[in-house]
Amino acid sequence: MSSRPPSAAALAGRRAGATPALIWTALIVVYLLWGSTYLAIRITVETLPPLLSAALRFAVAGLILAVLLRLRRGPGALRVDRRQLGSAALVGVLLLAGGNGLVVLAESGPPGVAVPSGIAALLVATVPLLVVLLRSATGDRPPLWTFAGVTVGFAGLVLLVLPAGNSEAVPLVGALTVVAAATSWSVGSFLSGRLRMPIDPFVATVYEMLAGALVLTVVSAGRGELGDFHPATVSTRSWLALGYLMVAGSLVAFTAYVWLLHNAPISLVSTYAYVNPAVAVALGALLVAEPITPQVLLGGAVIVAGVALVVSTERPRRASAGSRSGTSPVSERR
Helix, strand or coil, rough: CCCCCCCHHHHHHHHHHHCCHHHHHHHHHHHHHHHHHHHHHHHHHHCHHHHHHHHHHHHHHHHHHHHHHHHHHCCCCCCCCHHHHHHHHHHHHHHHHHHHHHHHHCCCCCCCCCCCCHHHHHCCCCCCHHHHHHHCCCCCCCCCCHHHHHHHHHHHHHHHHHHHHCCCCCHHHHHHHHHHHHHHHHHHHHHHCCCCCCCCCHHHHHHHHHHHHHHHHHHHHHHCCHHCCHHHHHHHHHHHHHHHHHHHHHHHHHHHHHCCCCCCCCHHEEEECHHHHHHHHHHHHHHHCCCCCCCHHHHHHHHHHHHHHHHHHHHHHHHHHHHCCCCCCCHHCC
C-alpha cells in the first residue's frame, strides 16, 4: 500500500506479460467475488455475532497472508519500522473496524431492521464520492465534472433512503450506519496515500487486517458478543459464509486486485466501484429474495451513474500521475 506508484518503466514491464484474457479474468474475479461479499455477510450474521465474525474473518485472513509471505520471501518479509506499523494500524482500524464493522452491524438483525445486502452495496458505492470531498477539503481541486458526479451520486443516495411509506422501505438507522461505514472507509482510503505506509501492499494489508481484527474483538467483547457466543448454535451456512469471506473475499479477490493494479489501467480497475453494487443487488434478489423496488432501482442507478462519472473524469489524471489519495488494494475495497 505505497503512496508511490510504480514507475512507468516498471509498469510497462509488468504489463508486457499481462494478456487481455488474464486482465479480464482477474476483473471478473473482483467483480463477482467482491460483489458477493455483501450477501455472504448477511448469511454469516444470521447465527454468528456480527463484530466477532468480522474479527475472525480478518484475523484468519491476515494470519494466512502473513504465513504465505513469510514462506515465500523469508524471515524479513514482514519487517517494517514503527511509523509504518502505526500508519498501517490506523488505516486498518478505519477501513476494517470502522468501515467493514459498521456494514456488518447494519446487515445484522431481524427483517425491517437489517439493511438488505444489495442496499448496503449501493450505499458503500458512495466511497469514491466521499474521497473526492476529502480531497477538495485539503486543497486538491478535482475537475468540475467530478463534482457533478458527486452531486449526482448523493442525489441517488437521498432517493435510495427517502422514506417510501411501505414495509419495503430502506431501514433508515441501518442506512445511516452504512453511510457512517462508508465515511470511515473513505477517511482510511484518503489517509493511506498520505501516511508513511509499508512499501509492499501485501505487508501493509497484513498489519491492517490484524489491527482491524484486534479492535473489532475489543468492541465485540464490550458489546457482550463473546459471552453470548456458542459455536454449537452457529449454522453450517453461517460457517461456510464466513469461510467464503476469509478465502474468496479477503485473499483470492484481494490478490487479483493487487495484480490488476500493477498490470491494468487504473481507469479499468476502478470499474469495480460501480459493477460490484449491481452484482450484490442481483445476488440478493436471486438467492435470498431481497426486494428490488422501483425506488431501489432508481436510487441505485443514480448512485452508480454518479460514481461512473467520477471515475471517468478522474481517468486522465490517474493514468498520468497516479493517485495521491491511495490506490491500495484494501483501501479501495472491503
